[in-house]
Amino acid sequence: MVRHFHALGTRAITVSGGGEPTLHPGFDSFIDLCGELDVHVGLITNGLQWSDKPRKIPANGKLIWARMSIVDSESGTYDVERLRRFSENLSDVAVGCYATITKNANVDFIERLADMAEALSNVTHFKLGENSQEAAPEKMAEIKRRVLPGRAKVIVQSQSEAGKETNRCLVSLLRPVVAADGYVYPCCDLNLKDAGYVDPVMFRMGHWRDFGPDTKAFNGSICQRCIWSHYNEALDSLMKPLEHERFL
Numbered sequence: 001m002v003r004h005f006h007a008l009g010t011r012a013i014t015v016s017g018g019g020e021p022t023l024h025p026g027f028d029s030f031i032d033l034c035g036e037l038d039v040h041v042g043l044i045t046n047g048l049q050w051s052d053k054p055r056k057i058p059a060n061g062k063l064i065w066a067r068m069s070i071v072d073s074e075s076g077t078y079d080v081e082r083l084r085r086f087s088e089n090l091s092d093v094a095v096g097c098y099a100t101i102t103k104n105a106n107v108d109f110i111e112r113l114a115d116m117a118e119a120l121s122n123v124t125h126f127k128l129g130e131n132s133q134e135a136a137p138e139k140m141a142e143i144k145r146r147v148l149p150g151r152a153k154v155i156v157q158s159q160s161e162a163g164k165e166t167n168r169c170l171v172s173l174l175r176p177v178v179a180a181d182g183y184v185y186p187c188c189d190l191n192l193k194d195a196g197y198v199d200p201v202m203f204r205m206g207h208w209r210d211f212g213p214d215t216k217a218f219n220g221s222i223c224q225r226c227i228w229s230h231y232n233e234a235l236d237s238l239m240k241p242l243e244h245e246r247f248l
């Protein structure tokens with residue numbers, strides 16, 4: 001699959017979970033193969049493989065960034081030092097951190113983590129996203145008031161910022177998602193069953209083996225919301241012929 005997409009021009013692959021990707025027995029050889037093909041890899045992980053047990057990254061690989069998902073932002077018992085160990089064990093990698101904000105999120109804990117992210121030199125950002133299944137506007141407002149000011153690495157993403165879907169979703173061609181079922185889906189925000197979509201099959205763009213130069217942009221008019229609408233608008237503008245492109 002990596003070779004197929006590399007032949008189509010793929011330059012970078014993000015590996016994300018739903019399970020923990022670093023536990024897959026083929027993970028290291030996947031990173032190695034990407035290195036051989038000069039494909040850069042980004043990784044979304046719970047971080048345990050590098051915070052609780054220092055695992056080696058394949059030397060020939062091209063792991064460029066790794067984002068650690070905080071699996072518990074509510075109890076306040078999550079070990080914030082885990083982010084330090086993770087960033088130290090991946091000292092040559094750009095490290096990010098992500099926490100889902102629910103209505104029970106512990107803001108004191110989030111502040112401690114944000115301070116740690118600010119202090120660690122290879123941590124590039126700490127992203128706080130609202131739970132896609134259950135909005136928490138009051139908690140998001142508190143986060144914006146208490147955590148955001150004065151911290152350059154903190155990014156806050158509210159569900160209310162979702163925009164309009166489009167019938168010509170160029171995101172689907174720029175960075176399609178290959179799911180564990182072997183089918184290609186148009187974007188990473190279709191958490192299909194959880195989001196209440198009745199039939200995930202209608203979001204398939206085909207099997208990965210059939211994905212190629214003739215694949216058409218996904219018709220996103222069936223999507224219920226789109227957090228990538230600005231991305232799609234920008235791509236749409238770039239696709240239009242420019243009359244005076246030398247002056248761009």
Ligand code: SF4
Nearest residue numbers: 169186187220223226
């Ligand atoms: S949600 Fe947006 S980016 Fe995702 S498939 Fe639909 S239109 Fe495309």
